[in-house]
Amino acid sequence: MSHPHPELTTPPPLPENGLRVVALGGLGEIGRNMTVLETKGRLLIVDCGVLFPEDHHPGVDLILPDFSYVQDRLDDVEAIVLTHGHEDHIGAVPYLLRLKGDIPLIGSTLTLALVEAKLKEHRIRPFTLAVREGQRERVGAFDLEFVAVNHSIPDALAVFVRTEAGTLLHTGDFKMDQLPLDGRITDLRAFARLGEEGVDLFLTDSTNADMPGFTTPELEIAPAIDKVFRHAQRRIIVACFSSHVHRVQQVLDAAAKAGRKVAFVGRSMIRNMGIAADLGYLHVPDGILVDIKRLGDLRDDELVLISTGSQGEPMAALSRMANGDHRINVGPGDTVLLASSLIPGNENAVYRVINGLMRLGAAVVHKGNAKVHVSGHASAGELLYCYNIVRPRNVMPVHGEWRHMFANAQLAIQTGVPERNVVLAEDGVVVDLVDGHASITGVVDCGYIYVDGTNIGGTDEALLKDRRILRDEGFITCIVVLDAATGKIASGPEITARGFVESEEIFQQVIPKVERAIEEAVANGVRDDQQLQQVIRRAVGSWVGGKIRRRPMIIPVVLQA
Known part of the structure; x- marks a missing residue:
């Protein structure tokens, strides 16, 4: 090998x-x-x-x-x-x-x-x-x-x-x-x-x-989907890939059997299912499809919504429903069917969506508790x-x-x-x-x-690392104004912190350390702004790491006046 x-x-x-x-x-x-x-x-x-x-x-x-x-x-x-x-x-x-x-x-x-x-x-x-x-x-x-x-x-x-x-x-x-x-x-x-x-x-x-x-045949999941339709009290919201024509076909067939109307939710779902139907790969029962704008004309127990977002994508329709940021308000009595498997790496995002939907009162059926996907x-x-x-x-x-x-x-x-x-x-x-x-x-x-x-192509690992630090560790800015003639501190250090539980008063403790570090650097002949910024970054970083046990992004600013 x-x-x-x-x-x-x-x-x-x-x-x-x-x-x-x-x-x-x-x-x-x-x-x-x-x-x-x-x-x-x-x-x-x-x-x-x-x-x-x-x-x-x-x-x-x-x-x-x-x-x-x-x-x-x-x-x-x-x-x-x-x-x-x-x-x-x-x-x-x-x-x-x-x-x-x-x-x-x-x-x-x-x-x-x-x-x-x-x-x-x-x-x-x-x-x-x-x-x-x-x-x-x-x-x-x-x-x-x-x-x-x-x-x-x-x-x-x-x-x-x-x-x-x-x-x-x-x-x-x-x-x-x-x-x-x-x-x-x-x-x-x-x-x-x-x-x-x-x-x-x-x-x-x-x-x-x-x-x-x-691998289990597709045909064997039809009874599980039919069971979901039989027991649903209000709306049924089905989430699957926008290209999974076979799964959508099974949902359409189950909806027709249950006497429900179907609306597609999500731009890619509407586009792809339209293409599949036009080419004869998706067989849509007569009169079953309704426009999402007409949902108010139908009772909740007459509706099936087929949506994108089965992988917990943050901007997909299902995630926005779970966050209460969609025109469709999920609530008690609704049934959400996740008719998809978990792509490795998406588990946390999917479980966040499931938790959000259940918190709103919906019953969530997924591969973990029913045979609804192969x-x-x-x-x-x-x-x-x-x-x-x-x-x-x-x-x-x-x-x-x-x-x-x-x-x-x-x-x-x-x-x-x-x-x-x-x-x-x-x-x-x-x-x-x-x-x-x-x-x-x-x-x-x-x-x-x-x-x-x-x-x-402009984003690289260094930029993503900065974003992760900002997301996970917060950031600190430290602004110092120096006298251009003498190199002595004319104003500051002024410290601002974001992303910390501690109040900003605690960061006043680091000001004397920054002042001493700058004074020592200037005494040793350091007058370049970038070098002085590095001095500030080390002083603040050392203190924050020891005192608060965090590694935030530190943004030092040195101005000569």
Whole structure:
């Protein structure tokens, strides 16, 4: 098994008979999926998604893959292949196409419709090629064949890539639901056929690799949803991903059976479900949908609201309802159904929303207390089936945190893939397939690119650290005016503190220490403002750390008069 090492350097030039794989996101994390393939000097990009920020990213809206690896080679990019329409696979496409707007996008009909709606908001008109399972397309140095896979969104595709250097099968996100709502199963016959042809490198979804057995079929959660509808007293508010067409379909069917009307809440939910309905992927019973503006015309026990915010996103509709900051006032008798799983890292945010809703009197039904959600990813049993069917020569686990990818690697080894042919890589690590063997050959720059309001890429870890300090530790300003001629203190020190429980009087104790520190520095010939600011910062920081046991941001100001 190959492991990335800190001492990895820039990779050597790719051999003429080589296929290079560089993941710019999605390895070691849930989100930001983007993989770059290279052969014969040409590039193919598979997926281009976003990662949603966690608590330690204050002020950040989205996290993008680092495009610097391909930014100077965009003319070499043949196309961007999109495996399915989830945000962690398509959300960064607008930001990449800002750099070069004519890169072709290849994907299924629904996937392209969802990404085109996003691009319209960015005023980008893309070149697109809609494909379906079984279709084969030649794109420069890459011969692509698409395979149907089942996931929590319709129209998901795996992609088989034939090159002169070897073959690669990328599953995208998938599971092996044998009773899917749309009747479209993962095409294991195609997997077997490709395995017979020969899969040199198998990139497999790792998200549920540490879960034993098989993922529960979508069909089995329908009774749990029906039970929620039977027992609800007033309104039912369902929160799920705005792209989870299958889950929305189940809620629409349950609402129709219960004689309730449905309203979509949240801009992305309204947009995406409109697209899915127009394309025939969502079947809306006649007369069931109502505009959110008409809610006042209906009794509470006649209503179902389908909302965004299942991951506790602070600006999403459900979070605002929990905070009392939404036109929909949640109260006693309402039932909130969280029809989604927890993305790792979002647990605290989701539980805050649940607590807020329950405090308002709502009954909250979620995966922890009812079978109201199933995963969209293959569990260990399904992955074992895939390895035994495909019989790949080399395996590279993708899409997951390190624990998921490690578990996936162990499954591959158990099915007979030689340990030396199982490559565990992380974002930025370069994997080369040469003469039928995959190995790690180097590393490229691959940091987080933050979308912070209108700024893209300007936010860095130093700024986020400052924000975390301001949030967690507070700040202190210390203003001192010095006589420009003598260097003696003419006014101050004047101290102001924010973010402390203690009253500001306690900070008067540090003033003599600051005065002595300045006097000693001036006596030693220090007259530069920046050096004197450092003297003040050390004096205040030392006192606050010892006296109050805090490490606030300290902002010293020195004025010469």
